[in-house]
Amino acid sequence: MERTRRPALYPRLVAALAAAVLTAGGLVAAAQTARAADADIARNGGFESGLTGWSCTAGSGSVVTSPVHGGSGALKGTPAGNDNAKCSQTVTVKPDSAYTLSSWVRGDYVYLGASGTGTTDVSTWTQSAPDWQRLTTSFRTGPGTTSVTVYTHGWYGTPAYYADDLTLVGPGGAPEQPPAVPTGLKADSVTSTSVALSWAPVTGATGYTVHRGAAKALDVSGTSATVTGLSPATAYSFQVAATNAAGASALSPAVTATTSASGGGGGGGTDLPAHAMVGYLHSSFANGSGYTRMADVPASWDVINLAFGEPTSVTSGDIRFSLCPAAECPNVESAAEFKAAIKAKQAAGKKVLISIGGANGQVQLSTTAARDTFVSSVSKIIDEYGLDGLDIDFEGHSLSLNTGDTDFRNPTTPVVVNLISAIKTLKAKYGADFVLTMAPETFFVQLGYQYYGSGPWGGQDPRAGSYLPVIHALRDDLTLLHVQDYNSGPIMGLDNQYHSMGGADFHIAMTDMLLTGFPVAGDTTKVFPALRPDQVAIGLPASTQAGNGHTSPAEVNKALNCLTKKTDCGSYQTHGTWPALRGLMTWSINWDRFNQWEFSRNFDAYFG
Numbered sequence: 001m002e003r004t005r006r007p008a009l010y011p012r013l014v015a016a017l018a019a020a021v022l023t024a025g026g027l028v029a030a031a032q033t034a035r036a037a038d039a040d041i042a043r044n045g046g047f048e049s050g051l052t053g054w055s056c057t058a059g060s061g062s063v064v065t066s067p068v069h070g071g072s073g074a075l076k077g078t079p080a081g082n083d084n085a086k087c088s089q090t091v092t093v094k095p096d097s098a099y100t101l102s103s104w105v106r107g108d109y110v111y112l113g114a115s116g117t118g119t120t121d122v123s124t125w126t127q128s129a130p131d132w133q134r135l136t137t138s139f140r141t142g143p144g145t146t147s148v149t150v151y152t153h154g155w156y157g158t159p160a161y162y163a164d165d166l167t168l169v170g171p172g173g174a175p176e177q178p179p180a181v182p183t184g185l186k187a188d189s190v191t192s193t194s195v196a197l198s199w200a201p202v203t204g205a206t207g208y209t210v211h212r213g214a215a216k217a218l219d220v221s222g223t224s225a226t227v228t229g230l231s232p233a234t235a236y237s238f239q240v241a242a243t244n245a246a247g248a249s250a251l252s253p254a255v256t257a258t259t260s261a262s263g264g265g266g267g268g269g270t271d272l273p274a275h276a277m278v279g280y281l282h283s284s285f286a287n288g289s290g291y292t293r294m295a296d297v298p299a300s301w302d303v304i305n306l307a308f309g310e311p312t313s314v315t316s317g318d319i320r321f322s323l324c325p326a327a328e329c330p331n332v333e334s335a336a337e338f339k340a341a342i343k344a345k346q347a348a349g350k351k352v353l354i355s356i357g358g359a360n361g362q363v364q365l366s367t368t369a370a371r372d373t374f375v376s377s378v379s380k381i382i383d384e385y386g387l388d389g390l391d392i393d394f395e396g397h398s399l400s401l402n403t404g405d406t407d408f409r410n411p412t413t414p415v416v417v418n419l420i421s422a423i424k425t426l427k428a429k430y431g432a433d434f435v436l437t438m439a440p441e442t443f444f445v446q447l448g449y450q451y452y453g454s455g456p457w458g459g460q461d462p463r464a465g466s467y468l469p470v471i472h473a474l475r476d477d478l479t480l481l482h483v484q485d486y487n488s489g490p491i492m493g494l495d496n497q498y499h500s501m502g503g504a505d506f507h508i509a510m511t512d513m514l515l516t517g518f519p520v521a522g523d524t525t526k527v528f529p530a531l532r533p534d535q536v537a538i539g540l541p542a543s544t545q546a547g548n549g550h551t552s553p554a555e556v557n558k559a560l561n562c563l564t565k566k567t568d569c570g571s572y573q574t575h576g577t578w579p580a581l582r583g584l585m586t587w588s589i590n591w592d593r594f595n596q597w598e599f600s601r602n603f604d605a606y607f608g
Contacts, residue, residue: 050404063404099170107161118142317370389435401453486549501549
């Protein structure tokens with residue numbers, strides 16, 4: 001959301017394969033020299049295809065374009081807490097054969113090694129490599145060894161390290177076969193919106209794909225998974241397939257689980273009315289809409305978001321909030337009056353949240369220190385004003401995805417990972433009643449149907465779809481998502497047609513995407529699951545002055561009719577009907593007052 005209008009957001013094929021011929025000097029005496037005819041059998045050792053083929057612990061790995069040793073990408077591993085940022089891959093090898101493992105590394109306490117060799121596992125390391133340094137070790141496989149795991153990692157509590165042009169030279173193993181069908185699939189626990197599954201490990205599998213009904217739900221590397229985004233009191237069927245480089249097994253026998261009943265499920269604020277109206281209150285600044293005191297906000301508003309908490313700097317994570325200065329807002333109330341009015345609203349069943357960000361409040365939690373500061377500073381605001389929760393309104397360049405971060409289900413970009421962690425910490429601190437809402441722009445959500453981050457080859461806007469991993473990771477904690485259906489360029493809907501803001505059609509198409517789910521960047525193996533209708537509200541500007549894409553009350557009502565009753569849909573065919581759609585959000589309460597309360601009066605008239 002902006003204090004005034006701002007322009008709308010609009011939206012490398014690199015394939016460099018490195019070949020290495022290694023000499024035998026300096027190799028471990030116990031191993032034979034790799035033969036010149038041997039090949040490099042490591043996959044994507046130059047990290048030119050992101051993290052394809054690699055698995056990094058705790059989301060600690062990412063691919064960067066600088067510094068690099070060769071090509072256009074390098075691995076960046078960031079240790080944190082009890083994690084040493086280990087990135088590994090399993091490679092098919094021949095028994096009783098010699099191999100040479102090498103990599104260029106940069107940083108302090110960087111390790112390179114191989115495990116599962118069937119003989120003596122090996123590793124080597126450097127204490128300090130301020131510039132690129134080559135690490136090399138070698139090993140011989142055991143008589144029954146057909147695969148080994150090669151890895152690199154840093155050390156606990158040290159800064160990030162880099163690795164590039166990793167090679168494993170030796171004879172390739174026999175062609176890999178798809179793994180066997182998993183057995184022992186069972187449902188371990190259920191909630192109103194999720195089912196936790198587990199199954200027995202499969203020899204030779206490097207991953208597993210979980211299916212919900214006929215659709216793929218998610219990919220995981222271990223033998224358990226939690227499927228989220230489900231509806232309460234509903235029976236679901238699940239199957240799992242094992243995967244490796246050769247392909248996938250057949251699906252396992254199905255297991256059925258029924259989610260528990262719930263009065264709304266997921267997130268705090270489940271005592272919101274069935275249809276709620278959300279508005280932003282300009283509390284910390286003045287603009288042409290005029291200042292509105294908290295006590296003067298009409299009772300129609302169910303959720304009041306205080307705009308805005310803003311950072312002391314883009315990367316500090318230190319969020320501050322204060323009332324509008326009297327010089328800008330002559331009718332501003334005192335802090336004591338403001339707090340008393342908040343308590344009165346809460347006593348009447350309303351929710352009051354602190355909204356972080358906005359168009360002028362860029363927030364990038366690029367370090368764990370910034371993450372921790374964010375948690376402590378936001379907690380201070382919530383405690384001081386006695387608030388009910390938090391609204392995330394990150395805009396502009398607050399969120400973007402690093403090159404190589406291509407799976408919204410397993411994000412690796414620090415600003416995304418740290419934001420998710422910070423919100424989970426706040427949720428854990430304040431408990432089940434903590435209200436969490438988000439107000440991303442369409443560029444950061446629905447555009448993800450076409451584009452995600454910089455893309456598999458680089459070159460795209462890295463912000464595209466960058467809210468998706470945040471929403472997905474927090475969907476069981478999320479009270480409301482109200483995407484800003486304004487200040488937007490044309491966005492492609494699930495009908496593969498472009499839709500433009502300002503009329504019912506845009507809101508229908510954009511909301512249908514959230515309630516149906518969609519493949520991210522067109523990849524049917526990576527489907528963003530549907531949100532529950534009670535988690536979704538439509539975001540609109542309250543007047544023509546509030547933002548581009550103002551929608552008349554008649555068109556708003558058409559959108560609501562289509563989504564909740566499947567009437568007035570025009571040419572767009574929705575993928576369902578959702579009478580439990582939570583409601584509407586607007587920027588802003590102040591602009592609605594400026595516009596003679598047109599928005600809120602229409603809401604009240606429609607929902608009674």
